[in-house]
Amino acid sequence: MGFLPLSYRRPGYVEKEQFQRSNSFLTENEGSNASLKSGSSKNSNGIPDALTFDRVMSGGTCPPCTIRDFMNYLLYVEHAAENLQFFLWYRDYVERFNDADTSDINLSPEWTQAMEDETAAKIQKDAIDKLRKGPKTTITIFKGTDFEKGVADVTVVEKRNPFSTPPPTPSVNDASSFLSGPQVSGYRTHIQDAFSAAGTTQPFTIQPFRAEINRIITTYIMTDSPRQLNLSSRQQKLAVQALAYTTHPSALRSVARAVEDTLRRQAHPNFTRWSVCNGNRPRVHFARALGAGILGLSTAGAVVMVLSSAEREWRALFALGWVLGIATLGAACRGLCVVLHGLHRRHVRPWELFDASTSVAPPPASSPSSSSEEGSELEEGRRKSASTSLDSFGSSNSYEDEPWVVRYERRNIVRKVFDREVWIQEPALRQIQDAIFVQSVLAGLLSAGVLTAVFVSVPAGGFF
Incomplete structure (x- = not known):
């Protein structure tokens, strides 16, 4: 291992707000997605090849730069451990789904990019329609903005209770039926609220890994979940509607991409910078x-x-x-x-x-x-x-x-x-x-x- 040059500079600290603003200017295909496919990171200057994100995730580093140290940093310092927790689960889930050799695996078709774009456009159109049908004062507020033109991501805050729509009757094969006692009613209501808020119905549970996917929704995706990811309202609805259609890993493609982008370009450089400090x-x-x-x-x-x-x-x-x-x-x-x-x-x-x-x-x-x-x-x-x-x-x-x-x-x-x-x-x-x-x-x-x-x-x- 060679010596670092005298002009070396440790990674600069990446603020969450700064990262989110810069990330908003990158398109999914030309910006962050390209960096993820290549394994590069735009904010990784000052990180040696032996401490890259992929090297840490593969277990090729020693303390205090292991994946366990990374998790502790996100938990106790960055306060964003849910990103790495979801990333590790998704990586493991992709492997388990691809290795599954059961007859019911065909019941979970792939969620294609065309389907995702069509659903995203529909969610945006529904949000704009609700806005136009709302009070006249609301239309006046957003008149002449990108929101009115339908260009920006729309988040609709309704006066009515979003969970007021009567939830669909759960299937007999619902994963919550395996629970016993008072947990059944609470779990069913929780997962039904998640699908209702996304404008869809709770699917049947004959698809493989359906119970696990429901737990992911109630743990990471829906609002006020214990490990809620930093997702917009549009991203939440898009993910839940995709998971209502299939349990294929591609249904969480956009969420996984956003989480990995945050880990690579914001959390990992900050973790490397923090690890350099040898004293409290x-x-x-x-x-x-x-x-x-x-x-x-x-x-x-x-x-x-x-x-x-x-x-x-x-x-x-x-x-x-x-x-x-x-x-x-x-x-x-x-x-x-x-x-x-x-x-x-x-x-x-x-x-x-x-x-x-x-x-x-x-x-x-x-x-x-x-x-x-x-x-x-x-x-x-x-x-x-x-x-x-x-x-x-x-x-x-x-x-x-x-x-x-x-x-x-x-x-x-x-x-x-x-x-x-x-x-x-x-x-x-x-x-x-x-x-x-x-x-x-x-x-x-x-x-x-x-x-x-x-x-x-x-x-x-x-x-x-």
Whole structure:
């Protein structure tokens, strides 16, 4: 593995709003869809080939850049774990559907692109018709806009209850009939409301995987679902109507494409940028303060020497402080603690810290068995923290009630600064950190040279 160039820059942070605005200008066929087919990413500058999205998804990376770490980042930092959860389920569902060798598989025909375009046009036309039949004030508001022309995506907010239409009578073979007790009525009403809101009827359940598809609708697609995806009203209706027709994976083509586009071009670059930071927030703030302190003290000492009658050569001694201060401050501004980097270690994440066993003190850093023991212990902690988030049909992605949240908040600031550390196993990540460290040191040397030349050239004040 070669070295990264000195001009390397880690991935820039992609704001959700910025990504959504830029993504709205891309057509499905010419923009994001093309990037997905090629495996490229427009916001992936600064991501080495060893840390690409496809590499992470295929399990070709080491901690802290694995798919499990990616899920934890989306859950605890980005608060968008539902995208990866749906992506993993859909990828697995496509494989299972294609491998299915049953007689009823032909009951789920493919949802073609022509059918999708026709349904989307019908949804848009119905929305415009409802708008025109609505109150005159509503028409006046949107007069002369793209909404009136039928160009933009239409989201109709009706005054009446969208679920007021009487739901169709469920089939005897409905998947909810396999439930027992009070769950039956609630589940039937929930899934019926989803199809009614989309303007279609609940299908028969003789198609393969129908029960699983119904759970996907109530978990990810319909409004107020526990893991609701960020879909427009048009996308929701289009997906539900497609799933009412077939359980073929192509029915979720547009949803899967939008989710994967978000993961590739927004979530994954942010995850890579976040993984570069080897210290927690208190440690990074401490490193910044330390670098600024060293830089300030060195500058103050040089000023005192200039005002004194000491020889000019003594002022050059402060160059060492300038190098250390600027290098430490520059690296900390990019989330890197130079002390931890020198050991190629990182702080343990809060959700990993309390999942791993803490009853036995960790071995010394110099111990040959330190990395392997810590790695296995932390891997167990990662499994525990991601066990529920990797479940495709779990509850909502809320972690406020998890025990580690309160325990970590009670931890004093000194313990957070000097929290437990673990070896960084991913070589590509260490390579990125090496590049940032070298850049910071070179910036320190260059700045210290300039400061030294300035202070040495100033005549002595001779005040004392």
